[in-house]
Amino acid sequence: MFAVSHAASESAMRSQCYEVMPVAWVESPIVDIAQAPMQGEGAPLAWLVFRPDMAEAIRDLRPGDHVVLLSWLDRARRDVLSTHPRGDPRRPRLGVFSTRSPDRPNPIGLHPVRIDAIEGPRILVSDLEAVNGTPILDIKPVLVPLAER
Amino acid sequence: MFAVSHAASESAMRSQCYEVMPVAWVESPIVDIAQAPMQGEGAPLAWLVFRPDMAEAIRDLRPGDHVVLLSWLDRARRDVLSTHPRGDPRRPRLGVFSTRSPDRPNPIGLHPVRIDAIEGPRILVSDLEAVNGTPILDIKPVLVPLAER
Numbered sequence: 001m002f003a004v005s006h007a008a009s010e011s012a013m014r015s016q017c018y019e020v021m022p023v024a025w026v027e028s029p030i031v032d033i034a035q036a037p038m039q040g041e042g043a044p045l046a047w048l049v050f051r052p053d054m055a056e057a058i059r060d061l062r063p064g065d066h067v068v069l070l071s072w073l074d075r076a077r078r079d080v081l082s083t084h085p086r087g088d089p090r091r092p093r094l095g096v097f098s099t100r101s102p103d104r105p106n107p108i109g110l111h112p113v114r115i116d117a118i119e120g121p122r123i124l125v126s127d128l129e130a131v132n133g134t135p136i137l138d139i140k141p142v143l144v145p146l147a148e149r
Numbered sequence: 150m151f152a153v154s155h156a157a158s159e160s161a162m163r164s165q166c167y168e169v170m171p172v173a174w175v176e177s178p179i180v181d182i183a184q185a186p187m188q189g190e191g192a193p194l195a196w197l198v199f200r201p202d203m204a205e206a207i208r209d210l211r212p213g214d215h216v217v218l219l220s221w222l223d224r225a226r227r228d229v230l231s232t233h234p235r236g237d238p239r240r241p242r243l244g245v246f247s248t249r250s251p252d253r254p255n256p257i258g259l260h261p262v263r264i265d266a267i268e269g270p271r272i273l274v275s276d277l278e279a280v281n282g283t284p285i286l287d288i289k290p291v292l293v294p295l296a297e298r
Contacts, residue, residue, distance in 0.1 A: 054246075082206070097210060105286075139246040
Protein backbone atom coordinates (compact mmCIF):
# COMPACT_ATOMS: atom_id res chain seq x y z
CA MET A 1 0.00 0.00 0.00
CA PHE A 2 1.01 3.68 -0.34
CA ALA A 3 3.66 4.79 -2.81
CA VAL A 4 6.98 3.21 -1.79
CA SER A 5 7.31 -0.31 -3.16
CA HIS A 6 9.25 -2.94 -1.26
CA ALA A 7 11.59 -3.26 -4.23
CA ALA A 8 12.40 0.44 -3.98
CA SER A 9 13.10 0.09 -0.26
CA GLU A 10 15.32 -2.92 -0.86
CA SER A 11 17.44 -1.08 -3.37
CA ALA A 12 17.60 2.08 -1.25
CA MET A 13 18.77 0.07 1.75
CA ARG A 14 21.84 -1.15 -0.10
CA SER A 15 23.02 2.19 -1.38
CA GLN A 16 21.79 5.05 0.76
CA CYS A 17 23.91 6.55 3.52
CA TYR A 18 24.03 10.09 4.85
CA GLU A 19 26.84 12.06 6.42
CA VAL A 20 26.49 13.92 9.71
CA MET A 21 28.93 16.61 10.83
CA PRO A 22 29.46 17.77 14.40
CA VAL A 23 28.34 21.36 15.05
CA ALA A 24 29.87 21.37 18.56
CA TRP A 25 31.77 19.20 21.04
CA VAL A 26 31.20 18.53 24.73
CA GLU A 27 33.71 19.74 27.33
CA SER A 28 32.87 17.85 30.50
CA PRO A 29 34.71 16.56 33.57
CA ILE A 30 33.28 13.11 32.67
CA VAL A 31 36.12 11.45 30.77
CA ASP A 32 35.25 7.82 31.31
CA ILE A 33 32.06 6.10 30.11
CA ALA A 34 31.91 4.11 33.36
CA GLN A 35 31.70 7.40 35.28
CA ALA A 36 28.81 8.74 33.18
CA PRO A 37 25.54 8.74 35.12
CA MET A 38 22.52 7.02 33.56
CA GLN A 39 19.98 9.31 31.91
CA GLY A 40 17.99 11.44 34.31
CA GLU A 41 20.20 10.64 37.29
CA GLY A 42 22.11 13.88 37.56
CA ALA A 43 25.24 15.05 35.80
CA PRO A 44 27.79 17.85 36.25
CA LEU A 45 27.77 21.10 34.29
CA ALA A 46 29.32 20.80 30.82
CA TRP A 47 30.29 23.23 28.08
CA LEU A 48 29.30 22.88 24.43
CA VAL A 49 31.97 24.41 22.20
CA PHE A 50 30.47 25.37 18.84
CA ARG A 51 32.16 25.70 15.49
CA PRO A 52 32.69 29.41 14.70
CA ASP A 53 30.52 29.06 11.58
CA MET A 54 27.52 28.08 13.77
CA ALA A 55 27.26 31.58 15.32
CA GLU A 56 24.11 32.41 13.32
CA ALA A 57 22.42 29.11 14.24
CA ILE A 58 22.95 29.56 18.02
CA ARG A 59 22.35 33.32 18.22
CA ASP A 60 18.81 33.08 19.65
CA LEU A 61 19.55 30.54 22.38
CA ARG A 62 19.23 32.05 25.88
CA PRO A 63 20.12 31.04 29.44
CA GLY A 64 17.10 29.28 30.95
CA ASP A 65 16.08 27.66 27.64
CA HIS A 66 15.21 23.97 27.80
CA VAL A 67 16.56 22.21 24.74
CA VAL A 68 17.22 18.71 23.43
CA LEU A 69 20.78 17.98 22.32
CA LEU A 70 21.42 15.32 19.70
CA SER A 71 24.85 13.78 20.21
CA TRP A 72 26.89 11.29 18.23
CA LEU A 73 27.95 8.57 20.71
CA ASP A 74 31.25 7.93 18.99
CA ARG A 75 32.39 5.18 21.38
CA ALA A 76 29.25 3.08 20.91
CA ARG A 77 29.11 -0.25 19.09
CA ARG A 78 26.94 -0.12 15.96
CA ASP A 79 26.59 -3.89 15.48
CA VAL A 80 24.63 -4.52 18.70
CA LEU A 81 20.93 -5.30 18.07
CA SER A 82 19.87 -6.52 21.54
CA THR A 83 21.24 -5.84 24.99
CA HIS A 84 20.64 -6.16 28.74
CA PRO A 85 18.97 -2.90 29.88
CA ARG A 86 21.34 -0.66 31.87
CA GLY A 87 24.09 -3.25 31.33
CA ASP A 88 22.57 -5.50 34.02
CA PRO A 89 22.97 -9.17 32.99
CA ARG A 90 20.12 -10.19 35.36
CA ARG A 91 17.65 -8.24 33.21
CA PRO A 92 16.40 -10.05 30.11
CA ARG A 93 17.95 -9.04 26.80
CA LEU A 94 15.86 -6.52 24.81
CA GLY A 95 15.98 -5.37 21.19
CA VAL A 96 17.95 -2.09 21.20
CA PHE A 97 15.00 -0.06 19.87
CA SER A 98 13.26 -0.85 23.19
CA THR A 99 16.23 0.51 25.16
CA ARG A 100 18.23 3.72 25.53
CA SER A 101 21.52 1.84 25.16
CA PRO A 102 24.21 3.84 23.34
CA ASP A 103 25.02 0.66 21.38
CA ARG A 104 22.65 0.73 18.36
CA PRO A 105 22.88 0.98 14.55
CA ASN A 106 22.95 4.80 14.54
CA PRO A 107 24.30 5.85 17.96
CA ILE A 108 22.55 9.20 18.29
CA GLY A 109 21.91 10.30 21.88
CA LEU A 110 19.02 12.54 22.99
CA HIS A 111 19.77 14.75 25.98
CA PRO A 112 17.23 17.13 27.49
CA VAL A 113 19.30 19.89 29.12
CA ARG A 114 18.90 23.44 30.43
CA ILE A 115 21.10 26.27 29.18
CA ASP A 116 22.86 27.89 32.14
CA ALA A 117 25.14 30.43 30.45
CA ILE A 118 26.39 31.53 27.04
CA GLU A 119 29.85 32.97 26.32
CA GLY A 120 30.27 33.54 22.59
CA PRO A 121 30.53 30.10 20.93
CA ARG A 122 30.50 28.32 24.33
CA ILE A 123 27.23 27.24 25.94
CA LEU A 124 27.07 25.90 29.51
CA VAL A 125 24.40 23.26 30.13
CA SER A 126 23.25 21.26 33.14
CA ASP A 127 22.13 17.63 33.26
CA LEU A 128 24.30 16.42 30.34
CA GLU A 129 25.49 12.85 30.89
CA ALA A 130 27.83 12.72 27.87
CA VAL A 131 31.59 12.14 28.10
CA ASN A 132 34.18 14.78 27.26
CA GLY A 133 34.73 15.19 23.52
CA THR A 134 31.33 13.84 22.46
CA PRO A 135 30.26 15.42 19.15
CA ILE A 136 26.95 17.34 19.09
CA LEU A 137 24.87 17.13 15.89
CA ASP A 138 21.86 19.32 16.65
CA ILE A 139 19.96 21.37 19.22
CA LYS A 140 16.18 21.70 19.24
CA PRO A 141 13.81 23.63 21.49
CA VAL A 142 11.68 21.38 23.71
CA LEU A 143 8.21 21.04 22.18
CA VAL A 144 5.40 22.31 24.36
CA PRO A 145 2.23 20.23 23.94
CA LEU A 146 -0.45 21.99 21.88
CA ALA A 147 -2.74 22.38 24.90
CA GLU A 148 -0.09 24.41 26.79
CA ARG A 149 0.79 26.87 24.01
CA MET B 150 39.07 24.26 31.16
CA PHE B 151 38.41 20.52 31.06
CA ALA B 152 40.32 18.19 28.79
CA VAL B 153 39.47 19.09 25.17
CA SER B 154 41.65 21.93 23.91
CA HIS B 155 40.33 24.39 21.38
CA ALA B 156 43.10 23.34 19.01
CA ALA B 157 41.88 19.75 19.19
CA SER B 158 38.32 20.85 18.48
CA GLU B 159 39.49 22.96 15.55
CA SER B 160 41.29 20.07 13.95
CA ALA B 161 38.46 17.62 14.63
CA MET B 162 35.97 19.99 13.04
CA ARG B 163 37.82 19.90 9.76
CA SER B 164 38.12 16.16 9.44
CA GLN B 165 35.44 14.35 11.40
CA CYS B 166 32.23 13.16 9.77
CA TYR B 167 30.06 10.17 10.59
CA GLU B 168 27.85 8.06 8.40
CA VAL B 169 24.23 7.25 9.27
CA MET B 170 22.29 4.43 7.61
CA PRO B 171 18.50 4.15 7.44
CA VAL B 172 17.08 1.25 9.46
CA ALA B 173 13.56 1.76 8.03
CA TRP B 174 11.57 3.96 5.66
CA VAL B 175 8.21 5.70 6.06
CA GLU B 176 5.20 4.62 3.99
CA SER B 177 2.68 7.41 4.33
CA PRO B 178 -0.13 8.95 2.25
CA ILE B 179 1.71 12.29 2.73
CA VAL B 180 3.75 12.64 -0.46
CA ASP B 181 4.18 16.40 -0.57
CA ILE B 182 5.99 18.47 2.06
CA ALA B 183 3.36 21.21 1.71
CA GLN B 184 0.69 18.68 2.78
CA ALA B 185 2.62 17.60 5.89
CA PRO B 186 0.99 18.90 9.08
CA MET B 187 3.19 20.85 11.53
CA GLN B 188 4.41 18.91 14.54
CA GLY B 189 1.73 18.03 17.06
CA GLU B 190 -1.11 19.05 14.75
CA GLY B 191 -2.34 15.61 13.75
CA ALA B 192 -1.16 13.28 11.02
CA PRO B 193 -2.49 10.15 9.29
CA LEU B 194 -1.38 6.62 10.14
CA ALA B 195 1.90 5.63 8.53
CA TRP B 196 3.89 2.40 8.21
CA LEU B 197 7.56 2.03 9.03
CA VAL B 198 9.13 -0.65 6.84
CA PHE B 199 12.24 -2.05 8.49
CA ARG B 200 15.27 -3.65 6.91
CA PRO B 201 15.08 -7.43 7.36
CA ASP B 202 18.34 -7.40 9.34
CA MET B 203 16.70 -5.17 12.00
CA ALA B 204 14.36 -7.96 13.19
CA GLU B 205 16.32 -8.46 16.43
CA ALA B 206 16.39 -4.73 17.19
CA ILE B 207 12.59 -4.29 16.84
CA ARG B 208 11.50 -7.59 18.40
CA ASP B 209 10.45 -6.12 21.78
CA LEU B 210 8.39 -3.23 20.42
CA ARG B 211 4.66 -3.65 21.16
CA PRO B 212 1.40 -2.01 20.07
CA GLY B 213 0.62 0.77 22.54
CA ASP B 214 4.30 1.67 23.07
CA HIS B 215 5.12 5.37 22.96
CA VAL B 216 8.42 5.88 21.16
CA VAL B 217 10.49 8.66 19.60
CA LEU B 218 11.48 8.18 15.96
CA LEU B 219 14.62 9.82 14.62
CA SER B 220 14.25 10.52 10.92
CA TRP B 221 16.62 11.83 8.27
CA LEU B 222 14.82 14.75 6.57
CA ASP B 223 16.38 14.09 3.19
CA ARG B 224 14.67 16.98 1.40
CA ALA B 225 15.89 19.60 3.88
CA ARG B 226 18.51 22.27 3.14
CA ARG B 227 21.65 21.87 5.23
CA ASP B 228 23.08 25.34 4.58
CA VAL B 229 20.28 27.26 6.33
CA LEU B 230 21.36 28.74 9.70
CA SER B 231 18.40 31.04 10.43
CA THR B 232 14.78 30.96 9.33
CA HIS B 233 11.30 32.38 9.86
CA PRO B 234 9.51 30.05 12.33
CA ARG B 235 6.85 27.89 10.65
CA GLY B 236 7.80 29.48 7.32
CA ASP B 237 5.89 32.65 8.24
CA PRO B 238 7.75 35.71 6.88
CA ARG B 239 5.92 37.98 9.38
CA ARG B 240 7.72 36.23 12.22
CA PRO B 241 11.26 37.43 12.95
CA ARG B 242 14.10 35.24 11.70
CA LEU B 243 15.54 32.89 14.34
CA GLY B 244 18.74 30.84 14.49
CA VAL B 245 17.77 27.30 13.45
CA PHE B 246 18.78 25.80 16.82
CA SER B 247 15.91 27.83 18.33
CA THR B 248 13.44 26.33 15.83
CA ARG B 249 12.13 22.93 14.75
CA SER B 250 12.70 23.78 11.07
CA PRO B 251 13.74 20.76 8.97
CA ASP B 252 16.37 23.01 7.33
CA ARG B 253 19.45 22.75 9.61
CA PRO B 254 23.05 21.48 9.43
CA ASN B 255 22.10 17.90 10.35
CA PRO B 256 18.44 17.47 9.35
CA ILE B 257 17.42 14.88 11.92
CA GLY B 258 13.73 14.93 12.86
CA LEU B 259 12.31 13.86 16.25
CA HIS B 260 8.82 12.38 16.14
CA PRO B 261 6.97 11.19 19.22
CA VAL B 262 4.54 8.51 17.96
CA ARG B 263 2.43 5.66 19.28
CA ILE B 264 2.77 2.15 17.87
CA ASP B 265 -0.63 0.97 16.62
CA ALA B 266 0.19 -2.41 15.07
CA ILE B 267 3.12 -4.63 14.12
CA GLU B 268 3.18 -7.04 11.14
CA GLY B 269 6.61 -8.63 10.85
CA PRO B 270 9.05 -5.94 9.69
CA ARG B 271 6.22 -3.38 9.30
CA ILE B 272 5.18 -1.14 12.18
CA LEU B 273 2.08 1.08 12.02
CA VAL B 274 2.34 4.38 13.90
CA SER B 275 0.02 7.29 14.54
CA ASP B 276 0.89 11.00 14.67
CA LEU B 277 3.84 10.84 12.25
CA GLU B 278 4.11 14.01 10.17
CA ALA B 279 6.88 12.76 7.84
CA VAL B 280 6.52 12.43 4.06
CA ASN B 281 6.46 9.11 2.24
CA GLY B 282 9.93 7.62 1.77
CA THR B 283 11.56 9.45 4.69
CA PRO B 284 14.45 7.37 6.11
CA ILE B 285 14.28 6.39 9.79
CA LEU B 286 17.58 6.28 11.72
CA ASP B 287 16.54 5.17 15.20
CA ILE B 288 13.69 4.40 17.60
CA LYS B 289 13.88 5.04 21.33
CA PRO B 290 11.41 4.40 24.14
CA VAL B 291 9.98 7.59 25.65
CA LEU B 292 11.84 8.31 28.91
CA VAL B 293 9.66 8.32 31.99
CA PRO B 294 10.87 10.85 34.58
CA LEU B 295 12.64 9.25 37.56
CA ALA B 296 9.80 10.13 39.93
CA GLU B 297 7.31 8.09 37.86
CA ARG B 298 9.40 4.92 37.49
